[in-house]
Amino acid sequence: MKTKKGQVVVRISGGLGNQMFRHAAALALAERTNRSLYYDLTDFLIFHGRKYQMRHFAGPSRTPHWGWLRSGAYLLAYIVYKRVNARLFPALLRALNVLRLEEKSPWAFEPAFRDPATGASKRVLYVEGNCQHLSYLPDETTVRREFQFSDQPRTRNLRLLMRVEQAASVSVHVRRSDYLVTPGCSVLSLDYYRRSSEMIRTRERAPLWIVFSDDIPWCRAHFGFLESAVFVEGNDLEPWEDLRLMSACKHHIIANSSFSWWGAYLGRDRDGITVVPEYWFENVPTASCLLKEGWFTMPSF
Numbered sequence: 561m562k563t564k565k566g567q568v569v570v571r572i573s574g575g576l577g578n579q580m581f582r583h584a585a586a587l588a589l590a591e592r593t594n595r596s597l598y599y600d601l602t603d604f605l606i607f608h609g610r611k612y613q614m615r616h617f618a619g620p621s622r623t624p625h626w627g628w629l630r631s632g633a634y635l636l637a638y639i640v641y642k643r644v645n646a647r648l649f650p651a652l653l654r655a656l657n658v659l660r661l662e663e664k665s666p667w668a669f670e671p672a673f674r675d676p677a678t679g680a681s682k683r684v685l686y687v688e689g690n691c692q693h694l695s696y697l698p699d700e701t702t703v704r705r706e707f708q709f710s711d712q713p714r715t716r717n718l719r720l721l722m723r724v725e726q727a728a729s730v731s732v733h734v735r736r737s738d739y740l741v742t743p744g745c746s747v748l749s750l751d752y753y754r755r756s757s758e759m760i761r762t763r764e765r766a767p768l769w770i771v772f773s774d775d776i777p778w779c780r781a782h783f784g785f786l787e788s789a790v791f792v793e794g795n796d797l798e799p800w801e802d803l804r805l806m807s808a809c810k811h812h813i814i815a816n817s818s819f820s821w822w823g824a825y826l827g828r829d830r831d832g833i834t835v836v837p838e839y840w841f842e843n844v845p846t847a848s849c850l851l852k853e854g855w856f857t858m859p860s861f
Contacts, residue, residue, distance in 0.1 A: 566595040569626045569658075570687040573603035576613045576799050577818030578690055580707065583620055585673070585691035587706060588698040589661075593679040598626040600686075602635050616800045619706030634658065634686065656684075663689035667847035669696070692818060693849040707826055709804055716794065717801050720770075723790075724808045725828070727768040730760050731809040732786065733820030734773035746841040748815060749861050754785055756813040756835040756858050763811070763833055770809060772802050772820070816840045816860070821850065 570586030572579050590597040604612050614620035625631075633656060641649035653660055659681050663670045670689075672678050673696060678685065697703055713721055723729075732753065739745040760767055769789035773779045776791050783789055795801040799819065806812070806823025811833045814820035824834040837860035840846045846857060 564594060564596040566593070566682065566684065567598055567626075568593065568595045568685045568687065569598045569600050569631075571600045571603060572612060572614070573607070573610065574690070575610060575819060576803065577820075577822050578692075579612070579614050579620075580617075580822050581691045581696075581818060582687065582689075583614060583623070584698060584703055584706065585693075585696035586687045587619065587702070588696060589673055589685060589687065591698060591702075592674070593685065595685065597623055599623055600626050600631040600634065602628075602631045606635075613800060616709060616711055617706065618708040618710045621710050630656075657682075658686045659683040660686045660688065662687075663691065663693075666690065667692060667849055669693050669849065690818075693847075694852070695849065704826060707822075709800070713801060713804055714798075717805065720790070720792070721805060721808055724768070724770060724805055728764040728766065728811070729768040729770055729809040730757075730764075730811040730813060731806040731820065731823055731827075732757075732769055732771045732783075732789075732813045733806070733815040733817060733823065734771065734775065734779055735815040735817045735819075736773065736775040736778060738774075739816075744841060746816070746839075746861060748837055750782060752837060752858055752860050753783070753813060757786060759835060759856065759858070760811050760813070760833055767811070770805060772806060772823075816846075824855075825852065 568590040637652035739747045769786040771791045807826035810829045812824035813835045834855045838857040839860040
C-alpha cells in the first residue's frame with residue numbers, strides 16, 4: 561500500500577446534498593494526488609441552521625476531522641481575508657502551508673483541481689465551494705461505495721423501503737419552504753410535475769409514486785394527479801432516511817435541489833427514468849455538468 565504524501569482538507573457545509581458533493585469532489589482530488597482526506601467542520605459552529613449529517617454513510621463516517629486548532633487557524637485567516645485586509649490572505653495561507661482551491665463561479669469547473677502542479681504541491685490542498693459538477697466526482701462505483709448506508713433504517717422506514725424496492729417506484733421531490741422566501745430561488749411549477757409524471761407513465765403502467773417534500777400538506781392538496789401516492793413524513797430531522805428511500809426508487813422526478821439530485825444519482829436502477837428541471841431557477845438554465853447521460857429535462861416554470 562502506497563504511503564499518502566499529504567492532505568486534502570474539505571470545508572463541509574450546507575445541507576446534506578451539498579455536504580455530499582463536497583465530500584465526493586475532495587475524495588476524487590485526494591485519490592488523484594495520493595493524499596489523505598480530512599474534514600473542516602467549523603462551519604457548523606458558526607452557522608447554526610445546518611448540521612453535519614454524513615456520519616450515516618460508509619465513506620464519510622471514516623473521514624477524520626482536520627483538528628480544531630488547524631481549522632480554527634484557517635478560519636481566523638479567512639476572517640482576516642473577508643473583514644480586515646484581503647491582501648494579507650496569501651501570506652497567511654503560506655504560513656499555514658495551505659493551497660486553497662475554490663470554484664470561481666457556480667457550476668464552472670475549476671482547472672486547478674486537475675492541474676498537475678496542484679498534485680505536485682507540498683502544501684495542504686484546501687477545498688471550498690459546492691463542487692456541483694460531474695467532472696469533480698470520482699467514478700460512479702466509488703461514489704456508490706462511499707455513500708452506502710452504514711446503519712439500518714428505522715422500522716417505519718424499513719417497511720416502506722421494502723415496498724419501494726419491490727415496485728416500479730418513482731421518487732417525486734418537491735422543495736418549497738426556503739425557496740418561497742429566498743431571493744433568487746424558485747419553486748418548480750405543478751406543470752413540471754404533471755409533465756414529468758406523464759413521461760413516467762409511458763414506461764410504467766402502474767407506478768408507485770413516493771412523494772418527498774418540506775411541505776407535505778401542500779403536496780397532499782395539489783398532487784391528486786398522482787394516483788395512490790405515498791407521502792413520506794416523519795424524517796424531517798433525519799434527511800438521510802428520505803435519501804435512502806429516494807435512492808431505492810426505480811425512477812426519479814427531482815426538484816431543483818442537490819438533495820434529490822443525489823437520490824437520482826444513487827438510484828437503484830441505472831436504466832430508470834430521471835427527470836430534471838430544464839431551468840434550475842427562473843432565468844437560470846440547469847447546467848449540463850449536472851446531467852448524467854440519459855437524464856431528461858422538462859420545462860420548469
